[in-house]
Amino acid sequence: MSRHEEGKAELIRLYLERRADLVRFFTVRLRSVAAAEDLVQDIYVRLSCLENSGEIQNPMAYIYRLGSNLMLDRLRGDRRTAQRDGVWLDSQTMRVGGEEISSEPSAEATVAARQRLALLAAAIEELSPQTQRVFRMHKFEGLSHPEVAVALGISRSAVEKHMMAALKHLLDRLP
Template sequence: MALRGHSSSALLELYLERRADLVRFFTIRLRSVAAAEDLVQDIYVRLSCLDDHTEIQNPTAYLYRLGSNLMLDRLRGERRTAHRDGAWLDSQTVRIGNEEISAEPSAEAAVAARQRLALLTAAIQDLNPQTQRIFRMHKFEGLSHPQVAAALGISRSAVEKHMMAALKHLLARLP
């Protein structure tokens, strides 16, 4: 039986007659009633968008072919998504053997780091202003000893002495 002219409405009627059969057919293939229901609903959406002048030689076969194509598209999409998500997870995960290691520090490590930072900040604030300025420029801004000396208009030797005094002070204050 070929459908011509108002084939869209005749095809929708056939769909409604065969809907339960379509759900059973795709439930077996997808192993899920919910997935089959979604797929059969997608068939309806596609049918409702068909041009009325489309000629279909075998409407029943067309319904099953349309459903099979939609199912394959969905499965390919799920496979691509799983592959992409797996690749992202692998790029974000550190493993030692089969053991997954968290890249995030533990809560205890984070608290200990904050405490050490607070002690370091307090110890730096105890330095005299010139030593503090030199220490910050060298350690935090990344300037070399000659660059710090040039910026402050002092000798390189003076920068080295201030840095040694700062490091001695910090070692004495920090556990």
């Protein structure tokens, strides 16, 4: 076994021996057992991938320093994430007089929209079956007039006439 392999094996042996101590140590600092467990697992991953461990004078100090560095990196990343999310939230939030205004429609607006939708659906049901098909294919499915004509086996002119009839009817029926 090479000196590097011996050093790495010694670090991992110490890690395994002191794993519970490491979890307690980082739980106090992170105020979370789950975060400490994740961090201690990251320490193991780093130790198992270590390239040059032959020069380490104090292996336990090295393990704790490695954990502290990983913890600081994680805390900085969390801080950056919180800051970025805060900036995004501020850009997406309307405020009036320091009070946050909901971007959701009011209950009245929601009820009114549902009522308009019900009126629209009822008005569409009053159309002839062929005009309904033309209207739905063009407006809801996004097909062009020529595409509707081909799909229904009618002329483009017929599609345009059905659309004009549908739109006129909807304008007459809807407030």
